[in-house]
Amino acid sequence: MSDFPADALVLYKGRPAAVAEPGEKILLRLPDGETKRVRPKDIQLLHPGPAGDLTKLATPEGDLEGAREVLEGETATLADVADLAFGDHTPATAWAAWEAVADGLLFTGTPEAVTAIDGETVAAERQKRQEKAEAAAAREALLERLKKGEYAPEDAGALAEIERVALGTAAHSPLLRELDLAEEPEPAHRLLLRIGYWQPEHNPHPSRLSAPEGEPAVGVAPPGESERRDLTHLTALAIDDEGNRDPDDAISFDGEWLWVHIADAAAMAPPASELDLAARERGATLYLPEGVRPMLPEAAIDHLGLGLASESPALSFGVKIAADGTLEDVTVTPSRVRVTRLTYAEAENHLDEEPLASIRRVTDAFRARRIAEGAAIIRIPEVSVKVRDGRVELRPLPDHVSRQIVTEAMLATGEAAARFAGNEGIAFPYSTQPPPEERPEGEDLASQFAFRRQMRPARLRSAPDHHAGVGLAAYTQVTSPMRRYLDLVAHQQLRAHLAGVETLDQEALLERVAAVDAVMGGLRRSERLSNQHWKLVWLKQQGQWEGEGIVVETGERKGRVFLPDLAYETVLPLPSGTALNDRLTLRNTGVDIPALEARFSVR
Incomplete structure (x- = not known):
C-alpha cells in the first residue's frame, strides 16, 4: 500500500488521478471530481504528491528536447526526465514529462523506465507527423470546398473515389461518409453534378451495369471461300433507320418466294472460335444514344454487313407464303447477294414498285394471319434518341409502311427457321411467350398501355412452343447474327447442318442460352436507363418545355401520363374529373438527372 500514498499523482486509463484513500481497493479522485475504487495493478505512480487540483496540472515551461538529447541512449526514471526538462520534480512536471512519454515522439517507456528516442528517429517521426497534419488540413479544406459546391484542380485524385461509387465500380467512399452522404451511386452522382466535376451529359448507367466498353479486341479474318448459291440477280433491299x-x-422477291438474306456471321465466327467467344461474352450489341458498342468488331461488320461491298456473303431464307399467310415451303442456303441500301423514308417512295409491291402483298397476308391467331399488335409512339456533338436529338419514329414490311419479313423468317430446325431435328434456341391473362380491347392509347401491362415475359426454350406476342406456334430469332449472340448460334447450327457436319447438342445449346441470359438483362437495362438519362438532358437543354400528355392510367389522386413527343411516362396529380385518354398540356418544372426523374405540372 505504501507505493500509493494518500494524494499521490497516479496514471489511470491514460488520465491523471489522485489517491483519495489507499487500501486494497484504492479510492481515486478523478479530474472531473468523481471518485472510483480500483485495484493497485490498474494504476501507475507518477509522483508521491500532494497532487493538488488535478485541473491545474498546466504544462510548465521547459526543454523536453534538451532532456532527450542528454538522455539519448540511456534509460531513466520519469523523475529524471522531469528534473532535466523542467528543473524540478513536481506533480505538474511529472505529468508533463509523462505526456511527452505517452506522445511517443521524444521518449518511450513506463514511469519507472523511460528511454530517450534517438535524434534520427525523432526527425523522421516529426516529418511524418507534419505530413499527416498537412494531409488532415488539406482534407478539411477539401470537405469545406465540397460542402460549398466547389472543387479545385488538385481534388481530382480524391474525387475519383466518389466517381467510382457514382459509376458503380466501388461500393465504399470514406469521403462520402465524411460528408454525411450515403455511399450509393445516386448521392455520389448528385454531388459530382453539384460541384461541376461532372456535367449533366455524363451517363453513368452502362458502367453501373457492367456494360462492355468499345468493341471486342479480337483479330478478324475475311470469311473463307465456300460454295454459295448465286442470288445476285435478285434485287435485294436492306432497309434500315438513317x-x-x-x-x-x-429482302427480295423472285415472283414466288420471299427471300430474306441475313449477314453470314457464322462463316466468320464458327462455334468456339475467338470471335464466337467474344460475342458470347457480350451477348448482344449495345445501342446507346451516344454511340454503339458492337457485339462483333467493326472489322467483322465491314466484311459481313449487307451492302457494304458490291457483293455480300449471306445465309438466305427462302419462304413461300400462301394467300392465307401460311408458310407453304422453306429453304435455307448460303448465298452471294448484291444489296441496295435504303432508309425507311426512302423506301416509302418505292412501295408501288417491284420488288416492294410484291413483298408488301405477301407480308400483309402473313400479318393478317398472325393477327387472326392472336398476335399482340401494340401501338405506342416511339422516339429515336441520339447524341450528336453534345446535343440530344429526339425524333419520333414515323409509322412507315416499309418498317412494317421489314418487320413482317423478319417474323416470317423466324417462323421459317423454327419450322426448318424442327423438321430437321436441329437443337435450336426457340423463343416462346405465354398469352396474357387478359386482353384489353380498344385502339386508344390507354388500352394499348393496359394491353402492354398484361403481356408476360418471353422465354428461350430448347423446344418450340407458342409465342403469344407474335401469334406463331413456333418462332425463333435468326435475323441479327451480327447483333444478337443467340441469332449467331442459330446460324452456326444451320450452317453446320447444311454442311453435313455435327451440330451442337441440347446441352451445349442450353449452356449458350444461359450465358446470354446472364448478360442480357444488364444490356437492355443499360439501353433503357441511358435513353431515359438523355431524354432528361434534352429537357434540361430546352429550358422551359411545354407539350402534350395523354392520360393512360388513373388513380385516387394521381395518374400516369404519357408524353408522345418524348415517349416518356410520368406520374403526377391530375385535375378533378380527368379521364383516360384526356389530353393535357404539361409544363416541365424540373429535372433530377441522378434520380432519373422529370417533374411536370398541368397547365
Missing part, C-alpha cells in the same frame, strides 16, 4: 452502320438483313 445512320445504321450494321446492315444485317435484306
